[in-house]
Amino acid sequence: MNSKRIRISLIAGTAAVGMIALSACSAAETKSSGDGDEITLAQPNWAGAEANIAVAKKLLEDELDVKVDVTQMNEAAAFKALDGGKADALLEDWHGNPNELKTYVDKKKSVVSAGELGVQGHIGWYVPKYYADKHPEITDWKNLNKFAKDFKTSESGDKGQFIGADPEYSQHDTGIIKNLKLDFKHVPSGSEAAQQKEIKRLYAAKKPFLTYWWTPQLLQNQIELVEVKLPEFKEGCNEPADQADCGYPQVDLEKFMSKDLSDGGSDAAKFLKNFKWSNKDQDAVVSYMKVDGMKSDKAAEKWIKENKSTWEQWIPKK
Template sequence: MKKFTTALTAGVLAAMPFTAMAEDSSDPIIIPIHNWSSQIVMSNVVGQMLEGMGNNVEYVTTDSQAVYESVRLGDVTFELEVWEGAFGASFRAALEKGGLHDAGDHNAVTREDWWYPMWTKESCPGLPSWEALNDCAKVFATAETGDKGRYLDGPVDWLKHGKERVEALDMDFVVVNAGSAAALWAEIGAAEAEKKPVVVFNWTPNFAEAVWPGEFVEFPEWVDGCDKDPSVGPNPNALYDCGNPAKGYLKKAAWDGMKDKWPAAYETLTKISFTNPQIAEMAKLVDTDEMEPEEAATAWLEANKDVWMPWTQ
């Protein structure tokens, strides 16, 4: 288990209230860390807030799907970014078992799906239609994909089901998984100079939308059950034959025992609600400004006292 020893600046610490914090256990609050920037920075932002309230905090790197089982068992204390499209199924499965609960939504709307930078539309003018994309498949072909298009999906552990969608919709694409979020940004950046058409997995909120204007591919509209019932969606014999939710939630999940063991910290957790621009700014501090996550968290806290200080009251 890795523990970061970064702390808020003296000025920020001095501004924080300390009244009812003796109620919280001295045991460390365990915060999971995943493999995309906003989640890492947000985890450090909240961790530093809780440290300023007098809590002990530790961070542990965890799988972004398995983390809900860890929260349910109390091995980690909470999860700050439950994306509906990516992790809704794992979250719901853990809820059904018991041991964790919905700790509230962020004031953010999420979307996760196939995406392209706007210059791509010059080579495939029928976009954002998925049928038009499929008709243009050869435009995205590479040496490794032959006469089929290349789609760069998210890391394998994000479970985006790109291969299943290609099969369900009979698309002329080969799905390649990126090793990290950074590999997705590198793909877009490498294509930018020559305005090479690319299609990659992307999501909002993150910093990329401010750097590279683009659009999501419009697949058949998400309907509940598309990932569980083959009869739902246009292909009656396959799952994942529709897009991800276009207006997905971003939730927090907490271990059931947190509210009794760390009541003050739990109350703060339930108040926390970040917006799309705030989350995008957290990611930008790392992905564009090249700050370390701990430094980015401190910088964000110092610049946004009016946002987070009421949550610690």
């Protein structure tokens, strides 16, 4: 693995993730054969990951007659499942679990890269634009302590509140706060939905807030956020997380699959390796789901109907 491994977390999600129905025949019950006739896709808990799965599942089933099961799990659990034959592929990894990558990709070699997803992700610290317009200095982390009092809440006491992400997301914000000696308290949001709800509440009230957030994320189309520049990310600067003293990088999101599936040469494996789309494509499906209220399969169907020239390149040639 190269320096791309340095990822952070989560990222491409939006609002509460709608659960894709799980098959009654869960892959967690039987070890994958790797033949590609029936596969299990691991779905992390954010909307971008849901969009990937929805489109891949429909095309695999409709175009290649592959039976697809879907099970929700975070990235770390997904690597273990790929190693143990409980899942076959993970379509969006942000390189936020270096231990799992070292164990299963580098050492055991039971999990292999399936190539880049085509989506670029970035995590950072953000404040609302209306606050940055009044206090332009806030966009440099060195000035955060000057304004900490503006971010105090009942939960943060005498410190400014930093709105943290879902605890399952890979992150090193508590390390940043401690090691950069920032006068802020990390307050976890509990979930992406809860975090987004709180951000929208504060934004509507025109109150200041400092939060972990990421792109691509549909929220940026609804409200204006400005990134606070943190120290430049360098490989290893966030390991271990409690010693982190840097920000987050731009990440080319990556796909992974079990070595058994990859080596099997099935149409399913070829399709998953070919599956590559843009931030714009993923955002479109997320918008259908989270703005238009479409179920994931219907959102996938709409995107597929409108983008044949993109997805037909993913179908293995006979």
